Amino acid sequence: MPHAAVDTVTLTIDGHHLTVPKGTLVIEAARQAGVMVPHFCYHPKLKPDANCRMCLVEVEKMPKLQTACSTPVAEGMVVRTATTVVNEAHKSVLEFILANHPLDCPVCDQGGRCDLQDFSHQYTPTTSRFIEVKRVFPKEYFSPLIETQMNRCVQCLRCVRYCDEVMDVKALAPSGRGTMTEIKSFLHHELDCEFCGGCVQICPVGAITSRLSMYEYRPWMLKRADTVCTYCGDGCQITIQTKDNQLVEVMSAQGAGRNNGDLCARGFFGYHVSTHPDRLRHPLIRRDGVLVQATWEEALELVAETAVRLKLAHGPNAFAGLIAARCTNEDLYLFQKFMRLAIGTNHLDSSARYGQINGVRALRRVQGTHRWTVTFEDIVSADALLLVGTNITETNPITGLKVKEAVKKRQATLLTIDSLEPAVGAISNIANLSSHHFSVHPDRFKPAVLGLIKAVVEDGHVDPTLAQRAPAYLQTISDSVQDLSWPAIEAATGGTPESFREAARTFARSARAVILIGQGVLRTADGYGLATTLLDLLLLTGQHGRPGCGLAPLAEENNDQGAVEMGAVAEYLPGPGDLSDPAARSRVAQLWKEDLPQEPGLTLMPMLERARAGALKAMFIVGENPVGSLPLSAKAKEALQSLEFLACQELFLTETAQLAHVVLPACSYAEKDGTFTNTEGHVQAVRHAIDPIGESRPDWEIFSALSVLMGYPLEYGDAKEILKEIRSLIPDYGRLGPAPTPMRPATEAVDGYLHTGYATDAADRYALSGTGHEARGAGNDGHLTLLIAQSLFHSGKLSTRSKGLLQVQAEGSLTLNPADAARLGLADRDQVRVTNNLGAMTTTVMLAERVPKGLVLFPEHFDQEARRLLTVSTDPVTQVPYYKLTQVTIERL
Amino acid sequence: MLKEKYKAEIDEILSRYPVRRSALLPLLYLAQQEEGYVSEPAMKEIASILRLTPPQVYETVTFYTMFNLKPIGRFHIQVCKSLMCALVGSDPLIGWLEAKLDVKPGDTTKDGLFTLSKVECLGACGTGPMMQINSDYYERLTEEKVDRILADLKRDGTSTLKSGPFMWPEPAQRA
Ligand code: SF4
Ligand code: SF4
Ligand code: SF4
Ligand code: FES
Ligand code: FES
Secondary structure: OOOOOEEEEEEOOOOEEHHHHOEEEEHHHHOOOOOOOOOHHHOOOOOOOOOOOOEEEEEOOOOOOEOOOOOEEEOOEEEEEHHHHHHHHHHHHHHHHHHHOOOHHHHOOOOOOOHHHHHHHHHHHOOOOOOOOOOOOOOOOOOEEEEOHHHHHOOOOHHHHHHHHHHHOOEOOOOOOOHHHHEEOOOOOOOOOOOHHHHHHHOOOEEEEEHHOOOOOOHOEEEEEEEEEOOOOOEEEEEEEEEEOOEEEOOOOOOOOOOOOOOOOHHOOHHHHHOOOOOOOOOEEOOOOOOOOOOOHHHHHHHHHHHHHHHHHOOHHHHEEEEEEOOOOOHHHHHHHHHHHOOOOOOOEEEHHHOOOHHHHHHHHHHHHOOOOOOHHHHOOOEEEEEEEEOOHHHHHHHHHHHHHHHEEEEEEEEEEEOOOOOOOOOOOOHHHHHHHEEEEOOOOOHHHHHHHHHHHOOOOOOOOHHHHHHHHHHHHHHHHOOOOOOOOHHHHHOHHHHHHHHHHHHHHHEEEEEEEEEHHHOOOOOOHHHHHHHHHHHHHHHOOOOOOOOOOOOOOOOOOHHHHOOOOOOHHHHHHHHOHHHHHHHHHHOOOOOOOOOOOOOOOHHHHHHHHOOOOOEEEEEEOOHHHHHHHHHHHHHHHOOEEEEEEEOOOOOOOOOOOOOEEOOOOHOEEEEEEEEOOOOEOOOOHHHHHHEEEEEHHHHHHHHOOOOOOOOOOOOHHHHHHHHHOOOOOOOOOOOOOOOOOOHHHHHHHHHHHHHHHHHHHOOOOOOOOOOOOOOOOOOOOEEOOOOOOOOOOOHHHOHHHHHHOOOOEEEEEEHHHHHOOOOOOOEEEEEEOOOEEEEEEEEEOOOOOOOEEEEHHHHHOOHHHHHOOEEOOOOOOOOOOOEEEEOOO | HHHHHHHHHHHHHHHHOOOOOHHHHHHHHHHHHHHHHOOOOHHHHHHHHHHOHHHHHHHHHHHHHOOOOOOOOOEEEEEEOOHHHOOOHHHHHHHHHHHHHHHHHHEEEOHHHHEEEEEOOOOOOHHOOOEEHHHHHEOOOOOOHHHHHHHHHHOOOOOOOOOOOOOOOOOOOOO
């Protein structure tokens, strides 16, 4: 639907004439005219509440002063914000607030950036007529991370409204009434919430502050660096504030970045990772079996010499490299260049292999793009959003906020296919906002998607032009879904034919439809196939290729997308271009002035297999920890132990680094410059906030130094020079702008897919069988399905070294449905043994309504023991290792 | 568990409102009727019935002074302290009750019989000073009348002195 031209209104504010869209609030119009109207309760993210009366202004022809924060502009309106009457009003409002506000600015963390201080400075008379005693609230402990100082509260309720309207968490209660209103949680209980820090950020005074940095600074002492969070693919812009090279706090300015100043707990409270005492400060070399401190010269020379020696003896394909997608684009780019040129092998891979690659490969296959065709803005303005296999509020919290905004503020229809049930809890749950929720087992997303497609086909929602454009394609899919029986779909998913029909109708009829898929799709068997099938859904409904519509796979790590685009995966060159595509090869070879290695690259799992077989001799592992991440049955440890030489670049001595012959200390994101590419393909600047810890160096610098010593100099002055080279391969890469320009599907690619491409695996993709664990336990045989899942409070294993996040979640526990718990005779916090044929682990249980019956969840961040119970299967096409699901039995200890 | 005991009432209350959360106040009354105050488990249960968070329920309870967050005595004495009653002597009356019961406003007597509260206008301004005990009004109070009421309640659990509320003009004086 073309959006109707916006009506405008012309008005005058303090003599400025201006024209603004109809519906604009006077306070916003004033801002545009450069006039700041003082305010407390107003915030652009929140609905007007007009409770503080600070923003009163004079409007001609209106008898009384008006609140600028809740008055919409009108044609010809004449507003005055600085008359004597208005100033008097400001004075009296402040006099009332200051009647109770303590004069503790010298010990208040907000001092120096406090709205009340600023407005008082501007409007308050120097004397107060108030002689009564001030209101005093008894001090109460609020939470481990967030502190309240209610005597300072001006009762604007911004915190409460943010927690409800934006976060959908509703953890804050304004208790009592009038002046005695106090922001609390629930009775005397400490706060239990998402710890997004939003209330801290939005409080105009120092009434809600972070405990992590309490009393540590005065705002004007802090040095600021605008950079990007390292904890998930959303890529939030953060400002790291430091004092004497110490990390003091993180904030994100209103309007900043793709996150618009919103953050999650990981971004707001997780920053202490970089200065953890366990950070590696010096290079380590293995001598007589133990890792001992060495100088950079010794360590680099040892790596270079060994590499040269092994290369001579066994050839370049005896090497392999693995890099974490937490690194910058510059690191990733230079890593693959180093592996391909200095070593001479394509055996390189990154953590994008764990799932991201499934999404990218599906997008490339069907529409020839490696990125989303939508942006966060398209999510916000979508009419229908379909979420499949994503607990988005925990994995990608800020993309989750966009979904919440679409549903709560703009009345989008939300459809969800996920294993979690709608249930109100301490953290938000996107299923609560869904109007078509299919709660299916984590290995049953495919039958649910097929149900939707069947309904689309049977109920005539298919794009009429498709019959001409791709008759065979349409025929194949129509036949396949007609062959599926509704009872079988219902048996697999629990969804009735009617529920699929209604959902399909809503989805297909929406003008702007976005499908978001998460780890539930990308990291479980069939991930690649299911992502492809979801693109079929868009093709069938005719929404594919329409602006504002598309499939959006959610990136797990901050630079998963960059890792693919930089060619830091086995099958791609920078671009990404297919390693097997002669044109792509020659473009890269031309720029590098060197031929590329011929042999196709090994991906992660085959790499480990080859190492175990003794065919690989040496590996470079950069920030990746296969020994700590993969199930024990993957035998990553055995594989790495079979190597003649293992070099690791790491922040910490991880399980993997402990096996290395040389460990080189690398800088964390807070110490480097470069770029990250977020889940929507937006390239953003990373800037160092502190100096490198110890002797650590940025990863790219280490590759560069090694290449020089190996006689293949890849020299760069700084990260910017690498970005320049990246730009000569990928024009305009990371021309930093406020928002990404979404890609358009390539017509040739879509045509290719519609004519032949779809056929290779259509039979498999449209079959109900083969959906993984056939014998899943609904509980009757005592079996439950264990899902290793991501938690809101952590990111991989990295964040488990953040002191802030550990205060919210310090260990793993098994979450299960209260009904299952009752059946097993378990109560909250009971100790249990979890067993299957591979092994056992002990842990505590937690009950949660949102976990469906038959399923138990354990956080991947603390899965050291759980990894014993898991097996790995590998995607036949994309070689993604799947190991998040298994069957277990549980008994009380 | 309210749900087990009052299933029918709860269903009936829920059926009255197109927006589920609107049933909050009636459900809170139900809980208070049951226990004399709104307990933590009750707030949690009501939250789950209405798909609200416990803080949202708590917020509402604290806004309305008629909900008690603490267990109260068998007889909840709420004395009006608003202007009209103050003019005709609610202050000495409260003092009298404090002395008689040996409690401060907000507290409960040791035997668990009486809780004393000061509240705003109860709409019986013409017949002050006045108080409400549980759901009964007692008006035109004097110290002597208060003594009798307390004794009656202690002995019989009820008192014949309960009244009104009177309409204005009072029925007897009506033409
Ligand atoms: S930190 Fe907690 S209470 Fe504060 S806004 Fe976020 S979720 Fe709500
Ligand atoms: S704590 Fe801060 S944001 Fe919340 S009501 Fe008080 S002043 Fe406003
Ligand atoms: S973890 Fe993700 S959502 Fe949270 S602040 Fe960082 S980038 Fe944003
Ligand atoms: S900002 Fe307008 S009333 Fe508070
Ligand atoms: S002032 Fe006491 S009842 Fe109205």
